[in-house]
Amino acid sequence: METSSDTSRRQARPGSWQYPGAAPGVDDDQAAADGGELARLTGPPRAAREARLGIALGWLSIGLGLAGLMAPRFMARAAGMPDWPHVMRVVGMRELVSGVGLLNRPHDQLWRWSRVMGDAMDLGIVGVAAIHPYANRRRLASTALALASVGALDLRAGNPPRITPSHGALTGPQGGQRVQHAVSIHRPAGECYRFWRDLARLPEFMQHLESVTVIDERRSHWCASGPAGRKIEWDADITDDQPGQLLRWRSVPGADVDNAGSVRFIPANGGRATVLQVQMSYHPPAGRAGAAVARLFGEEPLIQVRDDLRRFKQLIETGEIPTTRGQPAGARSLVSTLFGKGADQ
């Protein structure tokens, strides 16, 4: 379909979230605004590479599986094993299952890990074979070497760098994080913008913000509680302010958490509603380790953004944030108290 450049750009990035009314190339001008400092971390090239790796491993499994099932004795000899056709058939069967699984779902961690498990099993078999009197040790050694290198590849496949189709949190090469999320709000874009532009009110719905102090039209001082109760402070500048449409901000150099982002207010439902689209990129306090720690404590950035936006929606639509905190209950068991911590956020 050759229509506008706008459309072709969308098609060039099939994984990226696009609301029909969105400004074209949102990601692109975001990336430009970030000045390339926080590298562009998303996109299909990596996703496609990941899929290709999965598919390649899948075909390898199918090949080994068929060979193991149809020529078990030959395979055993070639690997330097004793004459164990049944073992080779079992291994072949397992490879076939992994192969079919991987070809169907090349991204699936489960199937990737099934290969890692298989490698471990094979190394075990080689180990047992090595003490067998009829084994060919030299061939066994090269088999073990081959297994180890394939195993390394499988391990890498089983632990891919985090990728998601743009709707989520992305970890980049420099440890930067990129988050985007969108929410539909049943209020006009202008109203949403005005609520958000009153920066001092942000802590009302952003759980981890303690305060935002407006210094002037452009600059504000932010104070948040980070993982493990650590206090984080920074100054931020509004770098682009298009009333009713867009707000873009960037932290001033020297911030605890270097961050930049944008909020777009995209009219929907004939102007009666708004799709609010937030994009953020930032360097957590201690790089990747900081994000890992944060995730461990349930403070995954995407979840934070998602919950904050939900609270924004509740607040602007209804004037309050629904809660059950402080309501009565009967005697809770220890298990439900623990579960409840997760349930009633």
Place this chain on the structure above:
Amino acid sequence: MKATCWHGVRDVRVEQVPDPGILNPGDAIVRITSTAICGSDLHLYNGVVPGMMQGDILGHEFMGEIVEIGSSVKRLKVGDRVVVPFPIACGQCFFCEQKLFSVCENSNPNAWLAEKMWGHTTAGIFGYSHLTGGYAGGQAEYARVPFADVGPLVVPRELPDDKVLFLSDVLPTGYMAAEACDIVPGAVVAVWGCGPVGQFAIQSAYLLGAERVIAIDHYPDRLDMARTVSHAETLNFDEVDIVDALRDMTGGRGPDACIDAVGMEAHGAGIGYVYDRVKQAMRLESDRPTALRQALLSCRNAGVVSVPGVYGGFSDKIPFGAVMNRALTIRTGQCHVQRYMQPLLERVVNGELDPACIITHHLDLDEAPQGYAMFKHKQDRCIKVVLRPGH
């Protein structure tokens, strides 16, 4: 105050708990005068609804008197006598604006849990698991009612509790199920389940112009009530094959509309029932859709299957081929109670409906555990239990 708390499968206890307080500006506190045990409470009682926690206060059909209001409440005042609808709705969101209150986007504080289970969240519901918000319920002496200006209906003093209590759930639920059937004069409607919702669905179907209503159950006293009080023809699924019987009774074509007022814990016979029972017990399937399957197979071509019965998660062996190839329409959803309360109150006032007809037992709040057990096992011809705190 005293409250009925869930403690596990078939274990509810009346306990002393703290009184509720205003937590948000739109809240009101209601002193409860009457509160009922609903068929859907039995799903919680039987432990088939996920997301319950020990100590959760049950109950979503209640009424009483406003004793306290939050700072932004304008429509209600202290002293008003109100019936509280079971879904909690904000009144402001995209869905509330279209009067689809039970799928309000804002009232479930645990929206993320519901999204995991169902893809998107629903409204919060009183006393109905943490999937629908974990709100403390109304089988208690007091309850906190969020978004009080949106939900509760002020009712006249002269009407007794028993006449208006069921505006909170089962009456509108049965009515909405019948309304969904697009009934035209002369229509034949079949109703699975002759509990409270089934009885009101039968009565509403007649009100909306149905010529014949055929009711299906296997408890003799419920079938009796369907015949004598709601004036339906009846079928006992222990005695006849329902799909065959309905075909025979409708000249081979099938009922114009079918209502499944049974839901996820259907009883039945034969290999299909055993299959569901085993899978549900093993947690491989959350729902036993026997009634739904029969309704889908029985309904006439291009007819409507209306499902007020509660389903929780996943059902197996749904004859979707019948739905597609025979052009069936499925309509369902938790009832948008707020939409129906006022018009149904008028029908109660002018005598078209007498909701009190389904009540078989009045108990004190302290007797809630006995009430649940009796309702569960259908002892003593139990159809509807109303609890009265402080009697």
